[in-house]
Amino acid sequence: MMIRVKLIANYREALPPEAKHGVVELDVPAGTTVYEAISRFDIPLNDESVIVLNGLTVDMNTPLVEGDMVTAFSAIAGG
């Protein structure tokens, strides 16, 4: 199934060159979780990152469905 991953600001460096505006499409097996999808990218998977599914706060073990968007950004800075 196709999902999308969006990385914001400095995390964009972890994306492949075909990404546009920080978004890359991925073909992943059914049952792939938020954690498994974001683990494909070289970003910190601890409290230094905020990871949301379709903009919502969810458990990292939530399974994805077709068309989902996982977004991650660094929590180092704040606003």
Add this chain to the structure above:
Amino acid sequence: MYGWHLRILRVNLTTKKVTTEDVDPKIARDYLGGRGWAIHYLYKEMDPMADALSPENVLIFATGPLTATPAPTGNRYMVVTKSPLTGALAHSNSGGEFPTWMKRTGFDMFIFEGKSPEPVYVFVNEDQVEVRSAAHVWGKDTHETTDILKAETSADARVACIGQAGENLALMAAIMNDKHRAAARSGVGAVMGSKNLKAVVAMGNKNPALHNPEEMRALSVDTSKNVGADVKKGSNMRIYGTSYVPQVTNTLGILPTRNFLQGTFEHVNNIDGDALKNQYLIRHTPCYRCPLSCGRLTEVPDGKYKGKGEGPEYETISSLGTGCGVSDLAALLKANYLCNEYGMDTITTGMTIAAAMEMYEKGYIPESVIGQPLKFGDHDAMIEMIKLMAHREGFGNDLAQGSYRLAEKYGHPEIAVTTRKQEFPGYDPRGSQGMGLLYATSNKGASHMEGDVAYEEVFGVPVKENPLTTEGKPELVKHFEDSFALMDSSGVCVFVGIRYMFNKDRMILPQTLANMMNLSTGAGYTPEEALKAAERVYNLERMFLLKAGSTEDTLPYRMLHEPLPDGPAKGKVVELDKMLPEFYKVRGWDEKGWPTREKLQELGLPN
């Protein structure tokens, strides 16, 4: 005494009398400094019901016990006065260099009273204080004024001044210092204009003596190293300043778009941090002694938006940009430069134009009144409106009153997205419930800087909080309000303060910050005591605004009755009624929001 000079400069602008006075060390400790000292004096010295633009209003510039010390970002001051925009309290914060130079005059605080019959500026070079004519700079913008006043005083001086907007009493007028830094919100520049006070120029060599200079330096170096380590890892604040935030808030569906009609902006990629970095960024520019350096020097090199200056910050992007539906980055930069030059708060400026755009599109304000079309996304019209506002010309006179008075005048108060008549900053509270409670109860009207729980709800700093829930938010908002009052009183910047001077628990505790204040002053605060003093400050501010008649803690119609139509928070309104009664309980206030006698006694405040 250490850290604080314990000296105040008082200038009566009516009589031109200049006096100095000492501060009682107990008052100094109990009210911390900066914002805390200022409300202590404001509450004592003025009638909260006085007209904010009358000579009865008192204008206070206040530094904290960490200003002009080695503390990283110890470069802040507060402008505290009664706000002509909200009719309640104003306390606006700024950094740059002026606050440090101000403290080096040997005074912690400047108090301006009365009204000069003619334009003046005040030059403070330690104990040499002069009230000088400003006739030659009246009518000039903040950049020209700064250059002229430095040339005629000293290259070593620093300038805080108003532009045309403050002179003309536009209610979104800011006080600009070092050209690009703003004590922006609540119309503090209009108060300065009403006193015919064009500028304050400060210089001196009186750094405050420190209680324990050696340990103070060591702790400051350690804290700076922590910031530096994050910068090395790739801190967005260094790379982008706050301009990376539109992508974050757009993802969460809380990016104010077209006067909060939407929570996502389809053209966000045109005006985000990457677009700015790739097209117009020259370099980052720090405030004095800041290891983070979030300021951006930018330039539009040619074309009709040609200009150079600092910004835009996130809040400018979310108001003059997405708030107005504007996606032309060069035009947005030009609008930002103009606001800095005229001396205007970009949030209230942008969101007032946004409200006018919505009213124009809905037919509530005819083109004949505005003098031209004013559709969302029309960046040239937006720029024209800024010019009219600053000079209060034509329709600009309506705009210069802010969106609340504008919407009310044209019969549609439901269009104004304000609390206490002050425009919302860049976090739509329908998708960030804690921010909704904050905006409703803030002592200065809608403001993220009053207790920015978006740090947890949006940015995961120090821990991630679900922005769509209301549980536990009253306690969190109260805790953040007190924590921000502490930072504003101490003289450090919240950007570094909250991340590097508090611990990493959900209920952040100011361990490093209290330690720094002790090394500076010798006051011996525990972190809990420092927070208790901040709570005292917050409650005294609350008493000021209640006595000013600003008694209603609520949100505008749109936030309570119009669900977000798009994005992750689609269908949500702010569930204020679920949070407000609990908030009053947590605060020790009665069911109407007044501090109880017991709470006032506990804090040592007058009943």
